[in-house]
Amino acid sequence: xxxxxxxxxxxxxxxxxxxxxxxxxxxxxxxxxxxxxxxxxxxxxxxxxxxxxxxxxxxxxxxxxxxxxxxxxxxxxxxxxxxxxx
Amino acid sequence: xxxxxxxxxxxxxxxxxxxxxxxxxxxxxxxxxxxxxxxxxxxxxxxxxxxxxxxxxxxxxxxxxxxxxxxxxxxxxxxxxxxxxxxxxxxxxxxxxxxxxxxxxxxxxxxxxxxxxxxxxxxxxxxxxxxxxxxxxxxxxxxxxxxxxxxxxxxxxxxxxxxxxxxxxxxxxxx
Numbered sequence: 684x685x686x687x688x689x690x691x692x693x694x695x696x697x698x699x700x701x702x703x704x705x706x707x708x709x710x711x712x713x714x715x716x717x718x719x720x721x722x723x724x725x726x727x728x729x730x731x732x733x734x735x736x737x738x739x740x741x742x743x744x745x746x747x748x749x750x751x752x753x754x755x756x757x758x759x760x761x762x763x764x765x766x767x768x769x
Numbered sequence: 770x771x772x773x774x775x776x777x778x779x780x781x782x783x784x785x786x787x788x789x790x791x792x793x794x795x796x797x798x799x800x801x802x803x804x805x806x807x808x809x810x811x812x813x814x815x816x817x818x819x820x821x822x823x824x825x826x827x828x829x830x831x832x833x834x835x836x837x838x839x840x841x842x843x844x845x846x847x848x849x850x851x852x853x854x855x856x857x858x859x860x861x862x863x864x865x866x867x868x869x870x871x872x873x874x875x876x877x878x879x880x881x882x883x884x885x886x887x888x889x890x891x892x893x894x895x896x897x898x899x900x901x902x903x904x905x906x907x908x909x910x911x912x913x914x915x916x917x918x919x920x921x922x923x924x925x926x927x928x929x930x931x932x933x934x935x936x937x938x939x940x941x942x943x944x
Binding site for chain 2: 698701702704705708709711712715716718719722723726728729730731732734735737738741742744745748749751752755756759
């Protein structure tokens with residue numbers, strides 16, 4: 684029985700780059716969590732004007748996380764396509 | 770039962786996880802999950818924006834504070850304003866002036882109280898939870914966590930000869 688190709692990324696540096704992406708995303712999520720709690724606190728305190736800038740900052744954070752995820756996914760898809768080639 | 774156990778090869782006992790499940794929670798999967806968390810937090814912020822756009826405050830009712838006219842200088846009392854769920858404090862200062870604030874500390878919403886002493890400390894509004902203090906004149910924080918936060922929200926009063934009436938809340942202004 685022939686040994687199948689691995690179904691995960693074995694390129695050098697992949698683990699390091701994925702770990703880096705993971706940590707960056709985690710830190711961004713912590714920042715977003717702070718943004719959410721701070722804007723809720725301000726809202727309950729009667730400050731209605733800070734919510735929109737907070738939301739914009741949170742959306743930028745989400746865009747960064749989504750960009751990092753898509754970059755990783757694109758790399759993995761490229762490798763998968765290469766592995767499919769006979 | 771024993772037949773089933775015998776049919777399991779030795780290597781399967783040492784490596785009981787299928788290869789497909791072995792890489793089930795990879796770093797990449799976890800990053801994807803963080804993407805979901807990030808999206809959820811952004812939606813949470815969006816809900817705060819929607820709430821702030823649709824939030825309407827007032828008009829505030831006019832409400833006579835029962836027993837306020839009988840208060841002696843240096844005394845204080847708790848009453849409910851602008852609704853039955855919100856507590857406020859009414860202070861009658863030594864000079865006879867009335868002043869009122871909502872009782873909620875801007876730090877962690879503990880109830881605040883009025884303190885007066887004849888020594889150099891004088892009078893202040895205090896919060897027991899984290900030893901916060903506020904100026905009586907403005908409600909601004911002078912000690913503890915409230916120093917960095919917004920002041921106490923002031924209740925607007927109309928003082929007549931025989932009555933004290935709460936007529937609204939001051940605009941919030943950042944400390």
